[in-house]
Amino acid sequence: MSKDKKFVEAITDMDVDFPRWYTDVVKKAELVDYSSVRGCMVIRPYGYAIWENIQSNLDKMFKETGHENVYMPMFIPESLLQKEADHIEGFAPEVAWVTHGGSEELGERLCVRPTSETLFAEHYSKIVNSYKDLPKLYNQWCSVVRWEKTTRPFLRTLEFLWQEGHTAHRTAEDAQEETLRMLDVYGRLCEEYLAIPVIKGRKTEKEKFAGAEATYTIESLMHDGKALQCGTSHYFGDGFAKAFDIQFTDSDGKMKHVHQTSWGVTTRLIGAIIMVHGDNSGLMLPPKIAPKQLVIIPVAQHKEGVLEKANELKERLSKEFRVQLDDSDKKPGWKYSEYEMKGVPLRVEIGPKDIEKNQAVLVRRDTREKVFVSLDELEAKITETLDSIQNDMLEAARTRQTEKTSVATDYDTFKETVANRPGFIKAMWCEDRACEEKIKEDTGASSRCMPFHDQEPIADTCICCEKPAKKLVYWGRAY
Amino acid sequence: MSKDKKFVEAITDMDVDFPRWYTDVVKKAELVDYSSVRGCMVIRPYGYAIWENIQSNLDKMFKETGHENVYMPMFIPESLLQKEADHIEGFAPEVAWVTHGGSEELGERLCVRPTSETLFAEHYSKIVNSYKDLPKLYNQWCSVVRWEKTTRPFLRTLEFLWQEGHTAHRTAEDAQEETLRMLDVYGRLCEEYLAIPVIKGRKTEKEKFAGAEATYTIESLMHDGKALQCGTSHYFGDGFAKAFDIQFTDSDGKMKHVHQTSWGVTTRLIGAIIMVHGDNSGLMLPPKIAPKQLVIIPVAQHKEGVLEKANELKERLSKEFRVQLDDSDKKPGWKYSEYEMKGVPLRVEIGPKDIEKNQAVLVRRDTREKVFVSLDELEAKITETLDSIQNDMLEAARTRQTEKTSVATDYDTFKETVANRPGFIKAMWCEDRACEEKIKEDTGASSRCMPFHDQEPIADTCICCEKPAKKLVYWGRAY
Numbered sequence: 001m002s003k004d005k006k007f008v009e010a011i012t013d014m015d016v017d018f019p020r021w022y023t024d025v026v027k028k029a030e031l032v033d034y035s036s037v038r039g040c041m042v043i044r045p046y047g048y049a050i051w052e053n054i055q056s057n058l059d060k061m062f063k064e065t066g067h068e069n070v071y072m073p074m075f076i077p078e079s080l081l082q083k084e085a086d087h088i089e090g091f092a093p094e095v096a097w098v099t100h101g102g103s104e105e106l107g108e109r110l111c112v113r114p115t116s117e118t119l120f121a122e123h124y125s126k127i128v129n130s131y132k133d134l135p136k137l138y139n140q141w142c143s144v145v146r147w148e149k150t151t152r153p154f155l156r157t158l159e160f161l162w163q164e165g166h167t168a169h170r171t172a173e174d175a176q177e178e179t180l181r182m183l184d185v186y187g188r189l190c191e192e193y194l195a196i197p198v199i200k201g202r203k204t205e206k207e208k209f210a211g212a213e214a215t216y217t218i219e220s221l222m223h224d225g226k227a228l229q230c231g232t233s234h235y236f237g238d239g240f241a242k243a244f245d246i247q248f249t250d251s252d253g254k255m256k257h258v259h260q261t262s263w264g265v266t267t268r269l270i271g272a273i274i275m276v277h278g279d280n281s282g283l284m285l286p287p288k289i290a291p292k293q294l295v296i297i298p299v300a301q302h303k304e305g306v307l308e309k310a311n312e313l314k315e316r317l318s319k320e321f322r323v324q325l326d327d328s329d330k331k332p333g334w335k336y337s338e339y340e341m342k343g344v345p346l347r348v349e350i351g352p353k354d355i356e357k358n359q360a361v362l363v364r365r366d367t368r369e370k371v372f373v374s375l376d377e378l379e380a381k382i383t384e385t386l387d388s389i390q391n392d393m394l395e396a397a398r399t400r401q402t403e404k405t406s407v408a409t410d411y412d413t414f415k416e417t418v419a420n421r422p423g424f425i426k427a428m429w430c431e432d433r434a435c436e437e438k439i440k441e442d443t444g445a446s447s448r449c450m451p452f453h454d455q456e457p458i459a460d461t462c463i464c465c466e467k468p469a470k471k472l473v474y475w476g477r478a479y
Numbered sequence: 480m481s482k483d484k485k486f487v488e489a490i491t492d493m494d495v496d497f498p499r500w501y502t503d504v505v506k507k508a509e510l511v512d513y514s515s516v517r518g519c520m521v522i523r524p525y526g527y528a529i530w531e532n533i534q535s536n537l538d539k540m541f542k543e544t545g546h547e548n549v550y551m552p553m554f555i556p557e558s559l560l561q562k563e564a565d566h567i568e569g570f571a572p573e574v575a576w577v578t579h580g581g582s583e584e585l586g587e588r589l590c591v592r593p594t595s596e597t598l599f600a601e602h603y604s605k606i607v608n609s610y611k612d613l614p615k616l617y618n619q620w621c622s623v624v625r626w627e628k629t630t631r632p633f634l635r636t637l638e639f640l641w642q643e644g645h646t647a648h649r650t651a652e653d654a655q656e657e658t659l660r661m662l663d664v665y666g667r668l669c670e671e672y673l674a675i676p677v678i679k680g681r682k683t684e685k686e687k688f689a690g691a692e693a694t695y696t697i698e699s700l701m702h703d704g705k706a707l708q709c710g711t712s713h714y715f716g717d718g719f720a721k722a723f724d725i726q727f728t729d730s731d732g733k734m735k736h737v738h739q740t741s742w743g744v745t746t747r748l749i750g751a752i753i754m755v756h757g758d759n760s761g762l763m764l765p766p767k768i769a770p771k772q773l774v775i776i777p778v779a780q781h782k783e784g785v786l787e788k789a790n791e792l793k794e795r796l797s798k799e800f801r802v803q804l805d806d807s808d809k810k811p812g813w814k815y816s817e818y819e820m821k822g823v824p825l826r827v828e829i830g831p832k833d834i835e836k837n838q839a840v841l842v843r844r845d846t847r848e849k850v851f852v853s854l855d856e857l858e859a860k861i862t863e864t865l866d867s868i869q870n871d872m873l874e875a876a877r878t879r880q881t882e883k884t885s886v887a888t889d890y891d892t893f894k895e896t897v898a899n900r901p902g903f904i905k906a907m908w909c910e911d912r913a914c915e916e917k918i919k920e921d922t923g924a925s926s927r928c929m930p931f932h933d934q935e936p937i938a939d940t941c942i943c944c945e946k947p948a949k950k951l952v953y954w955g956r957a958y
Contacts, residue, residue, distance in 0.1 A: 033602060036559055037589070040552035042602050045617070048548050069527050073519035074553075074591075074622060074638055075575075080515055096554075097579040098591065101626035101637075102572045110516070112553075112577065112591070123512060123521050138524070142622070143553060147580035158580075159553055 011341075014280055018224040023153070025274055029283045029342050032153045039151035039158035043267070046342065049291035050270055051161060055141065057193050057289070058163065058265070061185050067137040067165060072119040074142070075110040080118045084243040087117060090210020094147045096158075112145040117211060117236075117262055120166035121244035128258060131170050131250045135178070139165040154271035155228075155479050162266035168246060168258040172237065175259035179235040182263040183216045186231035194269060195286040195393040196220050196276050197401050198230055199424070199474055201449030206433050209262075213237040219448045219474065221401045222275035225422025227448050227476040230272055233263035271479070276397050283343030284365055286393050287386040292324040294382065295339045299332050299351030309355050313348065313378075320379055321386075340365060345389050346382065366393055409459040414475075418443040424476050426454070428469030430462035439464055439475065448474040490820075493759055497703040502632070504753055508762045508821050511632045518630040518637035522746070525821065528770035529749055530640060534620065536672050536768070537642065537744070540664050546616040546644060551598040553621070554589040559597050563722040566596060569689020573626045575637075591624040596690065596715075596741055599645035600723035607737060610649050610729045614657070618644040633750035634707075634958050641745035647725060647737040651716065654738035658714040661742040662695045665710035673748060674765040674872040675699050675755050676880050677709055678903070678953055680928030685912050688741075692716040698927045698953065700880045701754035704901025706927050706955040709751055712742035750958070755876050762822030763844055765872050766865040771803040773861065774818045778811050778830030788834050792827065792857075799858055800865070819844060824868050825861065845872055888938040893954075897922040903955050905933070907948030909941035918943055918954065927953040 011024035026032055031047030043051065059069070075098060082088045095111040113119070124136060141163045151157050165182060169175040183200060190196040198218035208215035212234035220230050240246070241257035250256050277284040287293050294317065298310040307327055314325040324344070326335050332349070339347060349361040360378060363370045366389050373381045404423030408414035417425050425445065429435060440446050450471045462469050490503035505511055510526030522530065538548070554577060561567045574590040592598070603615060620642045630636045644661060648654040662679060669675040677697035687694035691713035699709050719725070720736035729735050756763040766772050773796065777789040786806055793804040803823070805814050811828070818826060828840040839857060842849045845868050852860045883902030887893035896904050904924065908914060919925050929950045941948050 033605065035552055035598060036556055036601060037552040037554050037598075040554060042552070042598070043550040045547035045549055048550055051550075052548065068524035069531065070524055071522040071527055071530075071622075071640060073514055073516040073521070074624070075516050075519060077515055093581045095581065096577045096589075098575045099578045100576040100588075102574065104626075110575075119514060119516075119521070122515060126512065143550075145553070147583075161550060 011280070011282060014223060014278070019152075021278075021280075022271075022275060025278055025282050025341075026153045031270065031274075031283075037158075039148060041153050041157050043161075046291060047270060050273070050285070050289055051267055053289040053291065054189070054193070054269060055163075058185075058189055059141075061189065062139050062163075062165070065137075065181065065185065067139045067167075070138045070140055071142070072113075072116050072123070072140055074113050076113055076116075076118055078109045078111065080122060081111055083118060084121075084211050084240055086239075087211035091115070091146075096145045096147055113142075114144055114146050115262075115264075116140065116144075116164055117166065117240060118244075120262075121240045121246060121260070124168045124258065124260075125244045125246045128168060128246055128248050130248055133248060134168060134170045134258065135174060136168040137165075137178075138167065139163055152271075154267055154274070160266050160268070162264050164264045165262060167261045168241075169260070170248070170250070170256075170258070172259045175237075175261050176235055179214070179216060179233045179261045179263070182261070183218065183231075183233040186218050186233070186263070186265055189265070190218060190220065190230055190269075190272075191394060193286065193288045194273055194276075195390060195397060196230065196272055197394060197398040199449060199451050200453070201451035201474065203232070203449055204431075204433075204436060204447045204473070206436050207447060209234045211236065211239060213239065217449050219424075220272055220276060221404055221424060221476075222272070222479070223278065223400070224275070225404050225476075227424065227474075227478040228268070228272050228275070229448070229478065230269060231263070231265040234261060236260040236262065277393055278343070281337070282341035284393070285343040285345060287345045287390050290343065290345050291322065292342075292344050293322045293386055294324075294346040294348050295335075295344045296323065296325045296348045296350065297332055297335050297339075298325075298327055299349050299354075301327060303352045305355060306350065306352060310350055313350060313360070313375075317348075317379070317382070321382060336363075346385060348382075364389055366396070407458055408463060411463055414439075414463050415443050418445045418475075418477065422477065424448065424474045426458060426472060427463035427475055428457060428459045428461065429471050429473045430465055430467045431470045432462070432465065432467070435462055435464035444477050445475040446478055448476050448478060450474075490759070490761060493702060493757070498631075500757075500759075501754060504757055504761050504820075505632045510749065510753075510762075516637075518627060520632050520636050522640075525770060526749060529752070529764070529768055530746055532768040532770065533668070533672070533748060534642075537664075537668055538620075540668065541618050541642075541644070544616075544660065544664065546618045546646075549617045549619055550621070551592075551595050551602070551619055553592050555592055555595075555597055557588045557590065559601060560590055562597060563600075563690050563719055565718075566690035570594070570625075575624045575626055592621075593623055593625045594741075594743075595619065595623075595643055596645065596719060597723075599741075600719045600725060600739070603647045603737065603739075604723045604725045607647060607725055607727050609727055613647060613649045613727060613737065614653060615647040616644075616657075617646065618642055631750075633746055633753070639745050639747070641743050643743045644741060646740045647720075648739070649727070649729070649735075649737070651738045654716075654740050655714055658693070658695060658712045658740045658742070661740070662697065662710075662712040665697050665712070665742070665744055668744070669697060669699065669709055669748075669751075670873060672765065672767045673752055673755075674869060674876060675709065675751055676873065676877040678928060678930050679932070680930035680953065682711070682928060683910075683912075683915060683926045683952070685915050686926060688713045690715065690718060692718065696928050698903075699751055699755060700883055700902060700955075701751070701958070702757065702879070703754070704883050704955075706903065706953075706957040707747070707751050707754070708927070708957065709748060710742070710744040713740060715739040715741070756872055757822070760816070761820035763872070764822035764824060766824045766869050769822065769824050770801065771821075771823050772801045772865055773803075773825040773827055774814075774823045775802065775804045775827045775829065776811055776814050776818075777804075777806055778828050778833075780806060782831045784834060785829065785831060789829055792829060792839070792854075796827075796858070796861070800861060815842075825864060827861075843868055845875070886937055887942060890942055893918075893942050894922055897924045897954075897956065901956065903927065903953045905937060905951060906942035906954055907936060907938045907940065908950050908952045909944055909946045910949045911941070911944065911946070914941055914943035923956050924954045925957055927955050927957065929953075
């Protein structure tokens with residue numbers, strides 16, 4: 001047992017040093033590796049398989065809501081990026097520039113896309129002519145680059161994988177509806193698949209996307225009480241349409257500009273999964289997106305019939321679940337630790353005594369609960385247990401989020417709360433950017449969002465300046 | 480009917496100007512659009528859906544053969560690219576260089592990956608320690624960049640989508656086996672899914688990949704008699720392993736270098752589909768990878784019950800096939816032309832008379848054959864017809880390939896054949912690079928491959944120098 005303990009002890013205690021715990025988990029669960037490219041990561045098979053599961057579920061939701069996938073160039077000529085003034089101002093400081101092709105210096109620099117609004121806008125200006133061409137509901141899966149100073153795997157890297165939806169609509173109302181529809185899709189992805197409860201709301205003017213009229217967000221809370229923006233959806237009005245001349249002939253014969261949206265989620269979601277669900281034994285994956293939903297571990301596998309039975313179970317269970325069998329010569333206890341580290345939702349143990357009794361042992365990753373199940377009803381019991389793990393993980397995360405959500409009605413309490421009770425803080429705001437900036441400077445907390453479903457005033461005055469309050473805001477330190 | 484004719488006439492006759500025919504099809508079938516980024520293309524929804532189908536089938540084959548997906552950074556530091564001498568020599572002239580991040584000049588230039596051998600090698604050097612860690616069978620789906628002077632959609636673009644497999648093995652034999660296994664997977668993809676017959680063989684030293692010990696290829700023949708390399712698989716020996724110090728402890732306790740492979744196919748395969756199967760009505764897609772396998776066209780759709788029936792059919796057939804219903808107000812003849820242009824394998828017409836007779840009309844895209852089918856046996860008949868289209872397209876392509884394959888045993892005949900009978904030319908070769916270069920210079924034909932299954936000598940002497948022949952080679956002008 002000492003060996004197993006050593007394996008577990010190799011990661012830092014999350015309550016002692018959360019950032020180090022995070023890095024330990026990411027490395028030990030073999031999600032990523034570093035490379036000689038500063039700020040970029042190698043996403044290893046286990047990490048990439050999580051992304052593939054997120055991707056296939058989300059892509060299905062996109063297609064069900066009428067979206068089509070396309071692929072745009074990864075380069076954007078400098079002049080194209082400059083066409084929308086707010087957009088270039090927001091992104092210019094953080095793009096990578098290609099200046100040479102082979103040995104030749106380019107006439108015009110190309111940036112590696114940080115996001116593709118400009119390319120989609122240029123394309124729409126060519127293919128949208130009539131109201132019959134609308135809406136255009138496009139999405140793209142790709143990687144983008146933002147030249148960050150400090151980086152951390154999944155949370156902030158120079159290059160990251162994402163999807164970016166870009167849509168063009170006949171009216172402002174249609175586009176606004178789309179913006180919120182896709183925020184809902186993201187909310188469903190987080191809650192139903194990733195077991196991550198989110199707060200939906202609108203970003204302040206200060207926090208909105210460069211070039212957008214309005215940015216909506218889903219915000220979640222990590223184990224350490226810091227917030228993480230899990231996905232955003234932007235309403236552009238006709239700003240890009242005017243900058244890029246995207247016009248169509250409407251049914252009344254008049255030329256009109258389209259109204260646009262864009263929305264994206266990234267591999268950052270894997271960071272959220274780690275930090276919402278993980279514990280001191282490592283990763284904990286929700287069954288719906290776990291690369292392996294269960295691992296079969298033979299006990300006393302040298303004994304006659306054990307490996308045969310384990311293999312038989314693997315074949316049988318693989319018809320319904322994503323299954324791994326570990327028949328290596330490591331000790332069972334060591335294997336238990338290893339798959340706990342990797343966050344496999346369910347462990348199935350089978351040994352000589354179990355075979356005798358026609359049973360297997362199921363052990364949940366989340367609660368460690370151990371049950372003996374007849375082999376005759378194994379599939380049914382596993383299905384039930386995986387469903388229960390999925391739901392319980394969401395509920396546990398919701399409970400933690402509620403516990404870590406505070407309310408402040410005066411600035412001293414607010415400051416004290418940010419300092420001592422990490423989490424969301426609900427407090428009123430006057431809508432003045434100066435207050436938002438002061439709060440950030442005083443406490444390190446930023447406005448996370450103005451929530452949709454929680455707008456009952458809890459005070460009459462702004463938490464900062466004490467002028468009349470206009471909005472309830474969720475505040476918090478964030479990744 | 481004149482309108483329909485006009486629609487069809489809008490593309491150039493393939494026998495008059497094949498390159499223009501190609502560009503016309505690519506544009507009119509809405510596969511791609513140009514952008515303001517030189518040499519890069521926008522892959523539109525219909526083109527991207529073909530790629531998604533190729534991707535999902537191929538990815539399944541990769542996983543069935545034990546491969547795992549990963550994601551590597553898109554940037555490669557100049558010093559890393561330089562580690563393997565042949566490799567850098569081959570790629571340096573055609574890479575895009577990132578020199579600035581934001582407003583800052585980088586200490587070391589980064590190239591945008593033209594291929595990722597160096598990154599995989601660096602990663603393997605860190606994660607491979609023991610023979611128990613082998614083999615590593617990794618694959619990556621991504622885009623790569625090569626700074627080409629002249630470009631054409633799908634065939635040659637600055638940026639293109641591909642997959643790159645990179646594997647590391649315990650022995651040379653294991654790696655060689657893998658190289659050929661993956662060539663076989665590519666062959667199966669082409670023949671079973673894309674209905675493209677291929678010649679499998681080895682590349683000459685001149686044509687092999689930069690840094691490889693041996694390159695294997697699958698070559699196909701286009702409508703115009705030019706060859707297209709559809710996919711390649713490389714055996715590296717331990718060249719990269721030595722350059723990157725990828726060593727492991729073998730079971731005998733000795734430190735050894737791994738042996739490696741890499742293999743890739745690209746969106747170029749879409750170009751092959753267009754040029755192998757297309758005709759003067761446009762694209763022709765094999766049912767297995769067609770985004771829509773059939774299109775339902777209501778006839779006299781203003782008449783009572785027609786649209787209802789068409790919608791009912793759509794819902795019913797969508798359970799088994801990828802189906803589109805076109806109930807727009809365009810005339811049926813116009814729609815026929817449009818879906819012929821888009822290469823939809825099967826058209827299902829339904830009008831008042833058909834409803835009366837409880838039948839539908841099936842029209843094949845490939846043979847134009849028209850049959851009346853009882854609605855009671857529609858699914859069975861469609862399945863049968865789609866299978867038959869898939870097979871017949873492969874056979875038709877095989878027949879064209881055979882017809883366009885010539886044999887030459889003297890140089891005059893060879894030169895005359897290249898000039899007047901575009902296609903593959905089988906001819907003997909002495910294995911001297913000088914002859915290969917002379918043939919290319921004299922005729923424009925390059926060595927496509929030394930085929931595996933066709934090595935019976937057809938002459939004793941080299942087609943060029945008349946010294947003793949060593950290999951039979953397929954020659955041809957190529958894309």
